[in-house]
Amino acid sequence: xxxxxxxxxxxxxxxxPKNKPELLExxxxxxxTLSGEGSPEDxxxxxxxxxxxxxxxxxxxHPKTMTTKPNGYFDFTVYPLEGIWDINDQxxxxxxxxxxxxxxxxxxxxxxxxxxxxNLYEEMLNLAKSKRDNPLLEQVKFTTITDGRCIQMxxxxxxxxxSQTFEEMExxxxxxxLTRRSKVxxxxxxSDPRKVAPxxxxxxxxxxVV
Numbered sequence: 001x002x003x004x005x006x007x008x009x010x011x012x013x014x015x016x017p018k019n020k021p022e023l024l025e026x027x028x029x030x031x032x033t034l035s036g037e038g039s040p041e042d043x044x045x046x047x048x049x050x051x052x053x054x055x056x057x058x059x060x061x062h063p064k065t066m067t068t069k070p071n072g073y074f075d076f077t078v079y080p081l082e083g084i085w086d087i088n089d090q091x092x093x094x095x096x097x098x099x100x101x102x103x104x105x106x107x108x109x110x111x112x113x114x115x116x117x118x119n120l121y122e123e124m125l126n127l128a129k130s131k132r133d134n135p136l137l138e139q140v141k142f143t144t145i146t147d148g149r150c151i152q153m154x155x156x157x158x159x160x161x162x163s164q165t166f167e168e169m170e171x172x173x174x175x176x177x178l179t180r181r182s183k184v185x186x187x188x189x190x191s192d193p194r195k196v197a198p199x200x201x202x203x204x205x206x207x208x209v210v
Contacts, residue, residue, distance in 0.1 A: 005076040005113070015080065015188060017204060019154040021172035026147035026206075030116060031109035032056065033141050037088060039101035048108050049081060051136040056110045058128045059121070072115035079111035086184045109145075118142060147186065151178070152206035158198040165205055178209040 007015055013024060032055055034048045056078050063070055084107045087095070091103035112121070121142040129137050151173050155165040166185070173180055188204035 003075065005074055007077060007079055015190070015204065017152050017154045019156055021151050021153045021169045023149070023151055023176060026150050028144050028146040030112045030114075030142065030144050031082075032112060032121070033107050033109040033143055034136065034139055035107045037105045039104065040106075041101065047136060051134055051140065052081070052108060052110050053078075054132065054134070055125065055128050055137065055140060059112065059116060059124045062124060062127060070115050070120050074113065074115065076113050080189055081108065081110060082186060082188045083108050084184060084186050112142075147206065147208060149210070150206045150208050152204055155203045155205045157201060159201070159203070162203070162205060169205065169207065173209050181208040181210055
């Protein structure tokens with residue numbers, strides 16, 4: 001029997017919500033991140049994702065071969081890709097209700113287990129750099145993010161239909177006497193759009209509330 005840590009089984013409250021709004025408190029978590037701007041259809045967006053996953057798998061696989069394992073080490077399933085989304089300041093100043101994809105601002109990320117600290121991250125980053133000439137690795141950051149009090153919901157279907165889910169989440173927030181902090185939101189991608197039909201995509205949507 002495998003003793004691998006499976007986030008899908010161990011952290012359902014954070015990653016496997018129901019397709020109805022729910023309130024939760026998200027703790028401080030560590031991520032490797034890349035920030036960018038523009039349409040997710042741009043080639044650089046795909047390169048960002050590839051860079052994050054290549055580093056995430058270096059962090060997963062290399063410690064297995066180390067004679068002295070990192071303190072607190074355990075085998076684990078790589079966490080899913082996540083993104084925090086906003087629009088640029090110019091778009092906000094002239095916002096008329098419709099978002100142009102070229103105005104998007106995003107921070108893509110993959111969560112890291114608790115045993116990954118700054119020292120181990122730097123070691124794995126340098127290892128990844130030595131194996132592959134990828135200038136985007138220079139832009140990756142290791143950071144702690146605290147979402148805090150949030151409302152989340154599983155969105156089923158195309159990304160273009162997310163507004164319907166957000167409306168349901170905002171109505172739930174209002175009923176709870178809560179206010180959405182901003183239009184900034186987090187998406188957690190449980191499906192690979194390259195392999196799954198748009199109508200079957202599963203995406204966790206989450207925004208902060210006060």
